[in-house]
Amino acid sequence: MSIAERPAPLVELTLAMQTLQRRDPGPAFVPWRERVARRLPAQGKPLLQLVSPSGAGPMFLDPPSRTVEEGLDRVRSAPRAEVRAELRRVCAIDRPLTSWTKGLARQDREAWRVLDEAIRTGYRTVLAERWHSLRAGFDAETAWRAKILARQGIHALFASLGPAVRWNGLTLEADCPRDLDLTLHGHGIIVRPTLLWSGHPLVAYYPDRPTTLLYPALTPLPLLNPERPADPLAGLLGATRARALRSLVGGRTTTGLARELSVSVASASLHTKTLREAGLIVSHRDGKAVCHRCTPLGLDLLAAETV
Incomplete structure (x- = not known):
């Protein structure tokens, strides 16, 4: 089990398109939905034909x-059989079966060009200007959940997600509109928060990789400050070490951190040494690699950024 390290643009875009169509998006999303609906260009509207407001894909x-x-x-490299099966599934739920949808199913080049443009337009219109706020909110949320996991364990983490997620013995149950009985087959589960959805949890099941619980x-995106805030953590630690601390919420090796920060391994090692001496991270050797992770103090410092 793990907590997602960062928001995924297309996951958030799909959730935004779902919320845009919902009749009960939650009070925080009502003015947001009206504003986005007015701004969404015609090139982005084909997404509304594909994305179900029920959260079904x-x-x-x-x-x-x-x-x-x-x-x-x-998206472009998705297996043809998977695309056709998913289109059949969502059309059977509540999506219209249009000539464009049929073109996607048969891999028509023009239909896929329209989809490509719709995704790009949707992201530019709905998310691009707010991505920094979304990332800050996501990081604060995952830092808090990681602290619960580190201090109280996996049962407490899932219990903290609300009454819709609970344990029944060794079985994890989540309230969803569809009845699903999933076996993870050793692939585990990724917990992923979203700032663009309210209501019941969403489950993305993959037979050959970890299942995702969204x-x-x-704090939803409309309630976050839309302005790009100053970075007090960077003022305290320095910009690179602030980025390093945020990156170590989920744990990384020195090499992985260097890749994330676009610095040398030696430089990443120096940054982790400073953070470790400040009590903000802990490090341990795993074979030839050294792994680093935030301490509760480090998580508290990150969580305080949004207070």
């Missing part, structure tokens, strides 16, 4: 990825 449309381009590559963050 289609799953090939929102692969976890670091960037929009990486996500688009994964849940609404305590």
Whole structure:
């Protein structure tokens, strides 16, 4: 079991398109929905034909990825059988079966060009200007959940997600509109907060990789400060070490941290040494690698950024 390290652009875009169509998006989302609906250009509206407001998918449309381009590559490379099966599934639930949807199913080049443009337009219109706020809210949420996991364990973490998620003996239950009985087959589960959804948890099941449990963050995106805030943590630690501390919420090796920060391994090692001496991270050797993770003090410092 793990907590997602960062928000995924296409996951958040799909959730935004779902919330945009919901009749009960939650009071915080009502003015946001009206504003986005007015701004969304015609090129982005084909997404509304694909994305169900019930949170049902289609799953090939929102692969976890670091960037929009990486996500688009994964969407384009989705197996044809998976695309067709997902389109059949969502059309059977509540999506219209249109000539464009049929074109996607048969891999028509023009239909997929329209999808590519819709995703790019949707991201630019709905998320690009607020991505920094969304990332800050996501990091604060995951830092808090990671602290619960570290101090109280996995049962307390899932209990903290609200009454819709609970344990029944050794079985984890979540209130969802559809009846699902999932076995993880040793692949585990990733807990991923979202600032663009309210209500019941969402489950993305993959037979060959970890299942994802998406849940609404305590503070939704419309309630976050839309302005890019100053970074008091950078003023305290320095910009690079502040980034390093945020990156170590979920744990990383020195090499992984260097790659994340785009610095040398030697430089990453010096930053971890400073953070470790300040009591903000702990380090341990795992074979030839050295792994680092935030301490409760480090998590408290990160959580205080949004207070």
